[in-house]
Amino acid sequence: MLGGAGFQAGVGSAGPMIAARIVAGIGMGAINSTCPILMAEVSPKASRGRYVAAQLSTLNLGIFLAYWVGYGFTNYVTGSIQWRIPVVLQSVFILAIIVLSLFVPESPRWDMSHGKKERALETLALLNARPSTDSLVLEQYQMIEDAVQLEKSVGAGTWAGFFSWKDDELKSKKRLFIACFIQAAQQLGGINGIIYYAGTLLKTTGLNDHNASLVSGILFTWFFIASFIPWFLIDRVGRRPLFLVCISLMACTFAAQAGLIWKVETSGSKAAGAAATAVLFLYMGLFTTGFQAVVWVYPSEILPLQMRSKGSSISTAANWICNFAIVEMTPSAVANIGYKFYIIFAILNAIWVPVIYFLCPETVGLPLESVDFLFASADIRKMGSLNNADNYLELDKGVGDDGTLDKAAEKV
Template identity: 50%
Template sequence: MDGERIFLLRLYSDHPSGSKRIRGSWLLYATVLLSCFGFSLVGYDNGLMGGFINGRPFNRVFNYPHPSLLSTVVAIYEVGGCVGAVGISFIGDRIGRRQSIALGAIVMIIGAILQASAYQLAQMFMGRIISGLGIGIINSTVPILQAEVSPKATRGLYVAMYCSTLNLGIVTAYWLDFGLSYVDSAIAWRFPTAFQIVYLLAILWLTVMVPESPRWLTAHDMHDDAVSVLAALTNREVDDPDVVQQHKEIVETVIMESAGGSGSWSEFYKSDGLQSCRRLWTAIAVQVFQQLGGINAIIYYATTLFQQSIGFSPKMAGLMSGFLQTWMFIASFIPWFLIDRIGRKPLILGGIFVEGAVMAVQTVLIYQIQHRTRMEGSAAIGAAAMLFLFESAFTVGMQSTGWVYPSEILPLRLRAKGSAISTAANWISNFIVVEFTPPAIENLGYRTYIIFTIFNACFLPIVWFWFKETKGLSLEDVDLLFADEQALEMYRVMVDRGLSDQEEQNKDDEVEYFEQASTSSRAVF
C-alpha cells in the first residue's frame, strides 16, 4: 500500500501525529485553528472584491472595463474553486488530509501574488482562477480533517466555530476595503488582495503542527500511526483501553465499508448496503441549497444592493455593508450553543424557512422603493433590516450545518471524493449566483427576490423527508444509520467477538436502534 502512495509535498518530516511537542486538547485546538484559518480565508475572499471592484483606483488600472466583465472577474474565482475541489478528489486520498491542505495553500499564494501585482485584466483573471483552485482544495479538505479528529459530542461545535471565523474573514475584508476606499491609489485594492497571504502562511505552519486523520491512516493500513494519533489527541498511551477500542471501531468500519467496494467513483452510483449514492446526493444538496438560497447575492454585492435596490449613497452603502457583515459575525456565535443540542436538521429547516420568508417580504419592500410609492422611506429601512435578518437566519441555519453535515454523512472510503464533489457543487452554485445577481438586479429589479423565495420554498420538503439527523453520533455510527439489514448483521458479527455480556448487550441495543432508524427511513422512500 505504501508503495502506491504519491507524496507531492515534502514540507515537513512525515510524522502523522503532527508536532511532537503538543498533545491532548492543545493538539485538537491546533486542528481547530487550522480549520478556522482555512474558512476565514474563504470568507475573506468572498468579501474582498465587492468592496473595491466598483472603485476608481481598481477601474483606473484596468481602463474601466464593462460591468459585465467585472462580474465575470468576481465569478471566475468560483469556477477555479469548483475545479480545485474536483481535482483534489483524484489525489487527496493518496496524499492525505494535511498535505492536501498544504498544496492548496501554496497554489493560493501564487494566485494572490498574480492578483496583487496585476496591471492587465488577463493577469487578474489568471490570478483569480489559480486562487480559486487553491481555495477549492482547502475548502473540500478542511471539513474532513476536522470531522475525523473531533470528538463526536462536540464535532458540531468545532464546525460552528470555523463558520464564525469565515464570517470574521468577510468582516475583515469589508472593513479593510472600506478603510482603504479613502485612498485614491492602487494600494486601495493591491494591499487587501495581498493580505490573504498572511492567512496562507499561517495555514502552512499549522499543517506541520496538526495530526493526519487517524481514519485516513487506518484506511491506508497504517495502524500504528493511527493509534499514535488517537493517543496524542486524547493525551493517553497507545495501549490505553479507550484508544484501543476507538481504533478497533474504526477498523471495523473500514472492513464493513470495504465489503461494499474499494472506493472508486463508480461506487457512488451502485446500490450498496450503506446507501452511498443517497449520501452523496444529500451532501451535494446541502451545499447547493446553501448557495441558491441567496446568501452570496448579499455578501458579494451588499454594497450594490444597498445602492441600487435600497437607494443609499455609495459611502453609506459601504458603511452599511460593513455593519451587515459585522452583524453576521456576531450572529454566528448563536449556533455554537445549538448545533450539538438541537441537531443539524432542525437548524437547516429553520434557517431555510426564515430565509424564504425574508426574500418574500424583501420582494414587496423593494417594489415599494423602485416604484417610489408613499411607503418608499419606511420600505428602505425595512429592506435594510431584512438583509440583517436574512444573514442571521443563514449563519444559524445553513452556514453552521452546511459544512459539518456532508463530512459527517459520507462513508470513509468515499469521503474525500464525495466531499470534493459536494464542495464543487457549492462553488458552481456560487458562480451561478454571483454571475446572475448584477444583471438580475439591473433588469428584473424586485423580481430577483422572487426567484430566491421560490428556491427556499422548494428546499424545505426535500430536507424534511430526505435528511437524517447525525447529532451525537460518531462517524462510524453514521454508517450504521444508513446501513441495510445485511450490513447491520455484518457489524453485529464483528462487534460480538470478544465482548463481555454487558458490552454485548450495549451493542445489541445500538444495532437495534440503527435497525429501527433505517427501517423508518426506507418506509418514507
C-alpha cells in the first residue's frame, strides 16, 4: 500500500495510475481480509463486536477525512497538487499501520492450528493479563486445542473438502456460503453506489453542483457520527436483530426514495427533493448501525478455524467484486432509469431479510470455538466431554466481561 501510494502520487497519466492502483489494491486486499480475523481472534468474546464496530468507525472517519480533503483541494487549489497531495496523505496512516504491526501479537488460534502451542499459550496469557498457569488461560487454551483437533478430524476447512460434493460434519461449505452471501449482500444492497456517487445522487434531488458537493460532505460526517451507534448495540442486541431490523428499514427507505425522486422528476417538487435528501441520511444511519460492522465481524465468527483465513479472503473478494459491479452500474443506472434505480435496491434488501432469518444463527457472546457446534451434525454434538458443546456453552456463560470465572464455570 505504501508503494502504491507513492506510485500514484508520482504518475502523470492514466496508464501508470491504473498500475499504481493495482499495487495499492493488492496491499489493501491483504489487510482487508486479515484485519477482521485478527480482531475476532484476539478480542474478548463479550466485546468482540464492539472492537470490529470501532474499526468500522475508523473506516468511516477515513471516508469523512478523504471527502473533506478532496473537497477542499478541488475547490481551493489548482494544478496537479490538487490530487497529488490528497493521494500521498494516505501514507501517514499506512506508516502508522506498519509501526503498530510490530507490536501486535500473532493470533493464538493461528499459532495453535500451526503447531506453535507454546506461543499460543503465551499470547493468551498476555491477552488476559494473567500468568500462563491461570485457570482461565488454560481453559481457553484447551478449548482452542480441542477445536483444532476436532476440525482436523473431520477435514473441516481443507481445499479438498471445499471442492468435494459432500459437506463435512461441521458444515464448512455452508458456513463459507453464508460468509460470502452476507458480504455480497452488503454491496448489492447499494451502499457504495451512494458513497461513490453521493454528489450525483444529491443533484437528482434538485441541488446544484456546489450544494450537492457540500451536502455530500455533511452526509459523510453523519456517516462517521452514526458509526458509534453499533458500539452500544452489537454485543447487547446481537447480530441477527441488527441485521433483520436495519435491513428491513433500509428496504423501506429505498422504496420511499424511489417515490420521492419520481416526484422530483415529474414535478420538480422542492419538498420532495428535501425529503429525498433526508432519506439518504436515514439510510446511511441504518446501514452503519445494522449492516456495516456486523458484516465484518460475522464471517470471522462463523467460519471454522481451519478455513477462517481462506474463507475470509473469499468472502472479502465477494464483497469487492460486488462493490465493483455497483460502482460500475450506478452512473448509467441513474442517467437511464432515474427513480427506478432505487427500486432495485429496495427489492434486493427485502430479499436479504428472509435469507438471513433462516440461514444466520446468533453468535453474540460465544467463544469462536463454540460456534462450531451451532452448525455441527448430531453425531458431533453427541461426542464425549472433550468436545462437548454443552460444556463449552455453559462454561462460556460463567466467564464475565472482566474475564473472571464464577461458580457456574467452576462447576463445569
